Amino acid sequence: MSDSLNQTAPRKKRRLIDELAAQADESSSGEEEKQSSLQVVRRTPTPEPQGLSMLQSPTAVPSTPEPSRARTYGRPSSAKKTGPKFTYSARRTIRAESSLAGGLDPVDETAWLRESILPSIPSQFDMDEDEEEETFTKGAVRSIHELRQAGANSRSADEIEDLLTRIGRPSSKPSSGRRNALIELSQKMQDKGFVRKFRDHNGDRSLFEQIGKETDVITGYALVAILTTLVATTASTHIVSQLEGQGFSSLFRRLFQITLDIQALAKDRASNLSRNGQQSMMKLKASLLILPVWAPTTPFMLSPRRLALKALELVVKNAGMVGDEFFSTEVTDQLFSLLKTAPVPDAWGFPHQDESIDFHLALTLLEAYSMQAMQSESRERWTFTHMPVIADTLTTTLRRCNGRFGEIGMLSLKLALNTSNNNHDAPAAFIENGSVRVLANALCDTFLTATNNVYNADAFTVHLEPLLLMLGIMINFSENDRATSKTLLHASNGGSAPLDRLIKLFLDHYAATSEADSVEKSQLNVAFGYLSLLLGYMSLYEPVRQRFSSMHKGGNITPLLDSIREFIIYHRAADSSIAQDGGDQSSQYSSFTTKLQGLVERLEHHT
Numbered sequence: 001m002s003d004s005l006n007q008t009a010p011r012k013k014r015r016l017i018d019e020l021a022a023q024a025d026e027s028s029s030g031e032e033e034k035q036s037s038l039q040v041v042r043r044t045p046t047p048e049p050q051g052l053s054m055l056q057s058p059t060a061v062p063s064t065p066e067p068s069r070a071r072t073y074g075r076p077s078s079a080k081k082t083g084p085k086f087t088y089s090a091r092r093t094i095r096a097e098s099s100l101a102g103g104l105d106p107v108d109e110t111a112w113l114r115e116s117i118l119p120s121i122p123s124q125f126d127m128d129e130d131e132e133e134e135t136f137t138k139g140a141v142r143s144i145h146e147l148r149q150a151g152a153n154s155r156s157a158d159e160i161e162d163l164l165t166r167i168g169r170p171s172s173k174p175s176s177g178r179r180n181a182l183i184e185l186s187q188k189m190q191d192k193g194f195v196r197k198f199r200d201h202n203g204d205r206s207l208f209e210q211i212g213k214e215t216d217v218i219t220g221y222a223l224v225a226i227l228t229t230l231v232a233t234t235a236s237t238h239i240v241s242q243l244e245g246q247g248f249s250s251l252f253r254r255l256f257q258i259t260l261d262i263q264a265l266a267k268d269r270a271s272n273l274s275r276n277g278q279q280s281m282m283k284l285k286a287s288l289l290i291l292p293v294w295a296p297t298t299p300f301m302l303s304p305r306r307l308a309l310k311a312l313e314l315v316v317k318n319a320g321m322v323g324d325e326f327f328s329t330e331v332t333d334q335l336f337s338l339l340k341t342a343p344v345p346d347a348w349g350f351p352h353q354d355e356s357i358d359f360h361l362a363l364t365l366l367e368a369y370s371m372q373a374m375q376s377e378s379r380e381r382w383t384f385t386h387m388p389v390i391a392d393t394l395t396t397t398l399r400r401c402n403g404r405f406g407e408i409g410m411l412s413l414k415l416a417l418n419t420s421n422n423n424h425d426a427p428a429a430f431i432e433n434g435s436v437r438v439l440a441n442a443l444c445d446t447f448l449t450a451t452n453n454v455y456n457a458d459a460f461t462v463h464l465e466p467l468l469l470m471l472g473i474m475i476n477f478s479e480n481d482r483a484t485s486k487t488l489l490h491a492s493n494g495g496s497a498p499l500d501r502l503i504k505l506f507l508d509h510y511a512a513t514s515e516a517d518s519v520e521k522s523q524l525n526v527a528f529g530y531l532s533l534l535l536g537y538m539s540l541y542e543p544v545r546q547r548f549s550s551m552h553k554g555g556n557i558t559p560l561l562d563s564i565r566e567f568i569i570y571h572r573a574a575d576s577s578i579a580q581d582g583g584d585q586s587s588q589y590s591s592f593t594t595k596l597q598g599l600v601e602r603l604e605h606h607t
Helices: 002-008 016-025 030-037 052-056 088-104 126-167 176-188 192-200 203-207 217-233 237-243 248-255 262-267 275-289 304-319 329-340 356-374 379-401 406-420 427-432 435-452 457-480 483-487 498-512 519-538 542-551 558-582 591-606
Strands: none
Touching (some): 126 176, 176 217, 192 217, 217 237, 217 262, 217 304, 237 304, 248 304, 356 379, 356 406, 379 406, 379 435, 406 427, 406 457, 427 435, 427 457, 427 483, 435 483, 435 498, 483 542, 498 558, 519 558, 519 591
């Protein structure tokens, strides 16, 4: 029977722990103990081996009760491991060796008695060790990402450096390598990520060095395209400082002379562009036209002049004030030449006419630079050379606007106001070409329109700003030149004299003036106060005083004096409020209020 059992009962694999225990009891050699200590102690899910003697003689087994511990046949999850760590493959190898050894050695029948009957409790430090392993692993992953990012940054830096090396510096002869590299760079600028890396690499600093020496139109166009993209899409204050001293106005001056669309220019045989180069320029044009800087209209044609005008406008807008670095004498002359030769009426059709875009940009640039120019050495040139162009532009604008000034009208008025402030020589150009008469009539029409829309806030606001600008220009003219009053005394084309219209406008509203009960009425009273100042300065000329007295029932200019005095009181209150807010109690009257008081005294002297 025992032979049959030996043949049928499967021989259980002996566990490594049983083998180690048996070796300890037999006092194995130290070398074997040392070798066994290097093995990974691991519990196997196999059940207790049953010896043949247990089947033959049950009494040989002690009657110790089986521990009530659940036997788990799964792999333990967090058993504390001591000694060196092995990979999964190493563990499988060790287990295979132990299984092989178990098949050769005799079974230890009492090995299970030496096992602990308590469940295996994971060490409190297992979690800490796992956390350390996890932290180490995560740190390694982060390091890998950082290495990859560093590698990407290094590749980007190498790419940018390679482009800048190929671009090089301007030379006396056009370089196809420089041109192709700039075209490639201008296309890459459409990627915001590349733009950020390019800025971080300080590529813009070296790119624009000695740019004024560039003579090739295609290369210059690509450079200005890159500048436009940078200024339009990123914080560009520092770029303006980097452009200083690089001769940018020289490049602008060259590009202003070319009005042909870049697409036609690229196809011109004189440009010497390959077919791929021509396609690249077409793509560059398309990418520039989708920039939001062209609002409220998108141009159809994009010539070197138009792109240079837009780039200069963006630079001025971001920098605030710029000097002769950009507005050189040559550039300023070209801008005024553009105004002088602007086609009528297309140039005044902004934003509906494509031909009006260059005119609008030139007018915007001149208005932005006008105040600074009049305080610099350019003042004389602006007054005696460019003032007639300003006067002609204003006259055409006023005749075509029909009460709807738009952007072109507002820019023309602001340019005239900035150039006539404290300028005794400015009125002459406006008097000679008849701008003063046109301006006076437009002022009366706008004042009446604003009065009729005093209860319509939106319509009133649209007319209030141009009205105040026209009053300011006329006050500048009448204060600095008596010929202004003289030219308004006489009628033309069978209509009323502009002076008569101004006086009638004043008398009608003087009788209707009341306490303002709305913001619009308060603003209209301010405009009426400036109208009083205008007639006050004009009344320093005796024929104007006589005309005013003849049109007033009282036969004097008393209403005019009363209105100016009320305006002075208004400004004194405003000055006192400003002084209190600013903590300056010593200055009760501003210079403007003092000037108004002097005007009243002079008028009282004449009466």
